[in-house]
Amino acid sequence: MTARQWPLGLGLALGLAALASGLFSGDDTIEQWRLAARWTARVGFPLFIVAYSASAVGRLWRNDVTRAVWRDRRWWGLGFAAAHTVHLGALVTFLQVSGETRPPLVWFVAGTGYALMFVMVATSNDAAMRALGTNWRRLHALGIHWLWFVFLASYAGRIMQPGTMSIGLSGTITALAALTLRIAVRFQGRTRRPAAA
Template sequence: MSVRSHRATPILIAFVASATAVAAAALSGGDFVEQSRLAARWTARASFLIFLVAYSAAALDTLFPSALTRRIRQRRRQWGLGFALAHTVHLAALVHALNLTGEQRPLLTLIGGGFAYVLILAMALTSNDASQRALGAAWKRLHGFGIHYIWFIFFFSYAGRLADPERMATGLIFAPLAVAALGLRMLAWIKKRRARTLASAI
């Protein structure tokens, strides 16, 4: 297998995860409407797990350096593109479900979620060396703000389920995962800062 195909592995994993979520929904739902709702729900969870890998890649390598974490970090861009693919599948499933059920989403949800998709698209389109060179510091600001905003949308969504008895189990699983990922990044930042402080003191 070539280096290029190895780099494409995260995108392939994202595609398989999304396709599996849709297929599982089609097999599990009692009718077409329920199948569409399950597809929207499960593709969101699949894309969230892919997002967590991209979000935590650098922190994992900083805190737990190994051949595996180094490979994950080296392919962080591909994990990000995989997430963009998976969440686009989720968007398609969600729009399909809303069209079938006629459900309406609150305006604030549409604005917040819509802006997240704008950021996802912008980050996906600029996930290449040429864009990084052309944008300079703006590239880092875009991707830094974007990934944390997307994290917030996921956390806010899953934490909100904790107040709903019917969806509390989902919140209890996924909200702590979001917090843990943020915690990893904070610990990695602290470790790097201490290393810089020690280096400057020598």
């Protein structure tokens, strides 16, 4: 693993650490896997936000740190995918041991998110970019915004639930702030074009 690839290792390490923490914290098997699923999702979210907002932050605040994150956003995305793959394993196991299920709409939205995530992982290389051309950008734009919506809906749904209001609010605010940064950069680019012309 090269120096630029360290976010991938970080994502895997965080996912596995959250998994282990959940399995060692619960009082019984169901609670252990419930915590493992919950905590693996939470450690992946900051990595996703870094990948999601890296280019916007790099354009708005130019310095060595933001340029490095912008340059390596592919690896931040792969780090998130590693952590979220651990989460998928924990979630599937929890649903199996608990017997719980989810509404069809949740299966569709979350399942599509995972499918897009794995396609993005498979195409996160220069060869795929050349082969897909402009479709590569469309695919990754769809995928990252779909995943953003999944996180937003998940956190927003916790705001009104007892005991999860704070995590719901913080996650929702963070997701909306990241989107605001991307919109600000797009607006900034549009306002600069006439001046340049």
